[in-house]
Amino acid sequence: MWLPMKPDAMDAVFAALASRERRQMLDIVLAHPGCGVNQVAAHFAMTRVGVLKHLRLLEEAGLVLSEKVGRVRRLYFNAVPIQQIHARWSDRYGALFADHMVAIQERVESRNRQRKTNRA
Amino acid sequence: MPKPAIAKETSATQALFRIHIRGALQDVWDEITRTDDVIPCFFNMRMHAARLARGAPMQMRTKSGKYVGVVGEILEWDPPRRFAHTFRFTQMDDPPCKVSYELVPKDDGVEFTLRISELTPGTKSAKQMTQGAVMILNTLKAVIETGRPTLGTRALFALFALLEPLTPKRCRVENWSDN
Numbered sequence: 001m002w003l004p005m006k007p008d009a010m011d012a013v014f015a016a017l018a019s020r021e022r023r024q025m026l027d028i029v030l031a032h033p034g035c036g037v038n039q040v041a042a043h044f045a046m047t048r049v050g051v052l053k054h055l056r057l058l059e060e061a062g063l064v065l066s067e068k069v070g071r072v073r074r075l076y077f078n079a080v081p082i083q084q085i086h087a088r089w090s091d092r093y094g095a096l097f098a099d100h101m102v103a104i105q106e107r108v109e110s111r112n113r114q115r116k117t118n119r120a
Numbered sequence: 121m122p123k124p125a126i127a128k129e130t131s132a133t134q135a136l137f138r139i140h141i142r143g144a145l146q147d148v149w150d151e152i153t154r155t156d157d158v159i160p161c162f163f164n165m166r167m168h169a170a171r172l173a174r175g176a177p178m179q180m181r182t183k184s185g186k187y188v189g190v191v192g193e194i195l196e197w198d199p200p201r202r203f204a205h206t207f208r209f210t211q212m213d214d215p216p217c218k219v220s221y222e223l224v225p226k227d228d229g230v231e232f233t234l235r236i237s238e239l240t241p242g243t244k245s246a247k248q249m250t251q252g253a254v255m256i257l258n259t260l261k262a263v264i265e266t267g268r269p270t271l272g273t274r275a276l277f278a279l280f281a282l283l284e285p286l287t288p289k290r291c292r293v294e295n296w297s298d299n
Contacts (some may be wrong), residue, residue: 009140032129034134065233069175081255 005084009062013081017060021046027099029064030077037073134237139257142229143264149200151263152221158183160269161260162236162251164277166187174199178205179296183282188296196220207236207249212290213246232260270285 005013016022020046028040041051055075056066065076141148151161153172158164162180168188169178174197180190188210195218196204204220217240220234238275239246259269268274289295 007183033136062138062140065138067136077135078136078138079254080137080139080257 004088005081010085012061013063013085016063017056018058019054022058024073025051025054026077028062029075030057033076034074036075040075107110126153133239133241134235135239135253136236137253137257139228139232139261140226140294141232141261141264145230146200146224147222147264148230148232148260149203151260153203155201160263160273160277161256162190163255164280169194170190181293182273182287184284186293187284187291188293189291191296192216192219194250209248212243212245212260214243215240215243219249232257248276 006023017026020035023099024043025040032039037048037052037055040055041048044051059066062078062081065078067076068071068074077120130201153161153167155167158166164183165180166185167178168181168185169176170192172178174194176194178192178194179188183189190207192203192205192207192212194203196202201223202220203239204218205247206216207219208214208216215269216238220235220237220239222235224233226229230288234255235257236249255273262268262270262273269277271281
């Protein structure tokens with residue numbers, strides 16, 4: 001149900017996501033819409049400049065939107081690029097089965113984790 | 121797949137969605153503000169407003185005009201850049217939120233931002249608003265860039281039309297005064 005994304009735009013999204021730190025930053029922004037850079041930086045051992053560099057890449061890829069409110073820069077997660085990528089490789093029926101498979105994987109893995117905890 | 125270890129914020133009151141559309145600023149503006157026909161990106165509903173100006177009431181009605189899906193009041197009317205209104209689903213008793221459509225010319229087209237604010241966390245409306253937002257952006261992009269919604273979206277509209285008689289009675293147009 002989505003239009004194809006421009007190749008350059010898609011490259012930017014994959015490059016932005018190809019970093020554990022940046023994926024964690026996206027998690028933080030998604031969980032705390034409107035959070036500031038400092039709030040994100042508090043989760044990482046790197047310098048503020050380092051965090052800003054990562055956030056800039058996420059912003060250039062369209063995954064993070066930022067706006068200045070007074071002196072604070074507020075950050076928001078933008079779901080659109082990920083939806084566009086999802087749609088490219090997943091039709092509606094395929095997505096349904098994929099959803100089921102992910103759900104099965106989650107259930108099995110959490111059961112395994114539970115067993116390990118019980119044994120310990 | 122391990123879940124991120126960060127709890128989802130429940131006090132969020134604003135969400136932003138942005139897409140780049142290859143098209144003319146005026147075309148995008150006309151598409152989201154028309155009152156003479158259905159608006160595909162707004163779930164094929166028809167905007168009903170006696171006048172398009174700040175303070176004026178507005179509604180989103182089904183294609184047949186028999187049901188009202190959304191009621192609101194125009195908060196900002198600044199053609200062709202900014203349109204904002206309060207937004208309340210007639211099917212729910214949740215408090216209204218605010219939506220704004222912001223258009224900025226960028227590169228070879230328009231950067232279109234949908235801002236949903238004053239959302240009441242945990243409400244059914246909040247969930248529907250955030251889920252519906254990506255579809256609004258995608259359909260608007262498809263309409264401007266290709267002239268019509270994608271096949272999947274058109275199929276969905278056909279389904280909406282079929283299911284219209286199942287709309288709750290409280291949404292019937294006679295229950296919602298338009299002034």
